[in-house]
Amino acid sequence: MSCKQICITLAAVCSVLLVIVLVRTFTLVPRKDAVIACKTADSDFIKLTDQIVKRFQRALQIKTISFKRGEYNRDQLLLLSSHLEKSFPLVHSSPLVKLDIIANYSRLYTITGSNTSLTPYLLAAHLDVVPAIPEEWEFPPFEAQIKDEYIYARGAIDFKQGIMGILEALEYLLSKGFKPNRSFYIAFGHDEEVTGVDGARAVGQELQARGLKKLEFLLDEGLAVLNGFIPGIQKTVALIGIGEKGFLTLKLHVKGEAGHSSMPLKETAIGILAKAVVKIEDNPLPSMLGYGPEKEMLEHLAHEMPLAARIIMSNLWLFGPLVSWFFSQKPATNAIIRTVTSVTMFNGGVKTNVLPSDATAYINHRIHPAQSLQEIIDYDKAIINDDRVKLSVEDSMVAASGSPSGENDFGYQIISNSIRQIWTNATTAPGMMIGNTDTKHYKDFTNNIYRFSPTVMFPGDEKRFHGVNEPLLFGNTDTRHYSMITKNIYRFSPTVMFLGDEKRFHGINERISKKNLEQAINFYYHIITNADENSLTNIHQHSDEL
Structure with missing residues (x-):
């Protein structure tokens, strides 16, 4: 295919996309x-x-x-x-x-x-x-x-x-x-x-x-x-x-070796668990924009927005990644488009000079309607990727x-x-x-x-x-x-x-x-x-x- 033909093809594709975008913008x-x-x-x-x-x-x-x-x-x-x-x-x-x-x-x-x-x-x-x-x-x-x-x-x-x-x-x-x-x-x-x-x-x-x-x-x-x-x-x-989000509360538990702080181990129970928590916080779940009630909300409200925003919100099929990035910048809007994660409790150790024999943390997920409880559990296990960290379900709702x-x-x-x-x-x-x-x-x-x-x-x-x-x-x-x-x-x-x-x-x-x-x-x-x-x-x- 010649350069001219490529340009013509690209122009045709762009023209079709433009027509679709404008039609949805003014008819949705x-x-x-x-x-x-x-x-x-x-x-x-x-x-x-x-x-x-x-x-x-x-x-x-x-x-x-x-x-x-x-x-x-x-x-x-x-x-x-x-x-x-x-x-x-x-x-x-x-x-x-x-x-x-x-x-x-x-x-x-x-x-x-x-x-x-x-x-x-x-x-x-x-x-x-x-x-x-x-x-x-x-x-x-x-x-x-x-x-x-x-x-x-x-x-x-x-x-x-x-x-x-x-x-x-x-x-x-x-x-x-x-x-x-x-x-x-x-x-x-x-x-x-x-x-x-x-x-x-x-x-x-x-x-x-x-x-x-x-x-x-x-x-x-x-x-x-x-x-x-x-x-x-x-x-x-x-x-x-x-609709409403589900929730999942997971308990993370690490069993370590007790000892005295004068002879520290290479890794303590707290250290192992802390690394797991950091992994969870550094790897948020993916955006589910377009797969739940948020899509209907944005499309209903699009006609009340200024023209530029109306074009974007009326065409989430095209601009979804852009909207996901924008919504991810603030906690309130981020919670709309994905399953969110909060580490709510962390316990370990009983004395300043004693190595803890175990440590626990609790993670609360608010689950997007497009995802299942098991999907979130499997995701956390894969992200932590450490058999020493045991996960158990404390409470949940679909x-x-x-x-x-x-x-x-x-x-x-x-x-x-x-x-x-x-x-x-x-x-x-x-x-x-x-x-x-x-x-x-x-x-x-x-x-x-x-x-x-x-x-x-x-x-x-x-x-x-x-x-x-x-x-x-x-x-x-x-x-x-x-x-x-x-x-x-x-x-x-x-x-x-x-x-x-x-x-x-x-x-x-x-x-x-x-x-x-x-x-x-x-x-x-x-x-x-x-x-x-x-x-x-x-x-x-x-x-x-x-």
Whole structure:
């Protein structure tokens, strides 16, 4: 082939690639059905009152702390249950609602609809919270004080706003004579923060024992309403979790020879183990970009990005390696595209002048949905390549595969539509939880499991989650315990977050704004009313304005 022919061939190939790239760039736009925005002037808008705020504050003041598996504040859980029953008299007296106490503390509500041909759905939340160190907080973490329209307390966004939001919405509906067509369940586990093995798992087993075969969808806490988190996107982005990473905790153990430090061996147990740990940290697992829910997320958001980024994100088949490199530069985005590794514990030696006879380390992997547990174990063994280092599995959970998020998938679209009715300027997209939730205990009932918390976040808010001034959820939830009853699990928290708020999650100064609390209540109101229809074409229409 002559040089001219080679040039012509290359030009033709480049032209074809260019056409494909441009076509995908300008046509890969997800369809969004028109929705009627929820306005404060609507007669069915649930306005935040002092009574609602006080009920919420009281729920936050009850210290339903989970410390470890099987160790939680039982008296406080009973106190919170009493508060819920006093606060929502219609919910707890209506003939349409049946409450069952599961495993002594978890709560399962069954709301009976008139149309038995419609498949029921389930709304999940949890009663417990993580511990807090009062000295680090601006306000005592269990006083629920208000400053600048923000309510500061442990559980403000993880996840007592979900509990109170769901019940406030249902109480309001019952007060207006609501009689559902579609049956649904509300499940509040009591030990989600310590894996939910006593609470949500028992709820899932109870539903199975009743003969429940399928749920239309399940909505639990999860991703949130984000502001400024995604470079290049000015709009608010609401991510609906359609899958979540698995996890694998490995124990590395080396048995060495004891002795005295005056006569050191060539290698000690600590030295051998340290080399293994360095190998693990120096050899991250490969990028799995394009093989999990992250691909759908980026393609959904591409149309909101500037042109250059839109071209790249719409054509991951071509620019995937570039995106993988870019995402690898920051921990938060790196966690989206691959199985990540953290060395969390290292123990060895008992005295300064004694050679240790053994050493142990613990490695925690958060596993991308495209990879298996065994694949990660085999990778670690190959990287360490030292028979003296023994690996054993301490704990594990398989990653949750993606729930459906297409244009005709009822559960996903109900959540997406409800979000856009509350946050009218938001764009919705499927996402992946980098932590784990209790929805796994319900997955055998549905393929449609969604993870979303109706919380608005701005840059910096992510630090408050399980931290100081908390407003968002990025950790584990009860979804895994429902995996036997549904595959349709979605994870979303109605939490508004700005960049920086993520540090409050399980951190210091967890908080939620009063406006966001109002939004959360109305979000769940729309979930219940929208899901009560038998198809996506009958989305809730608002009452006439006052």
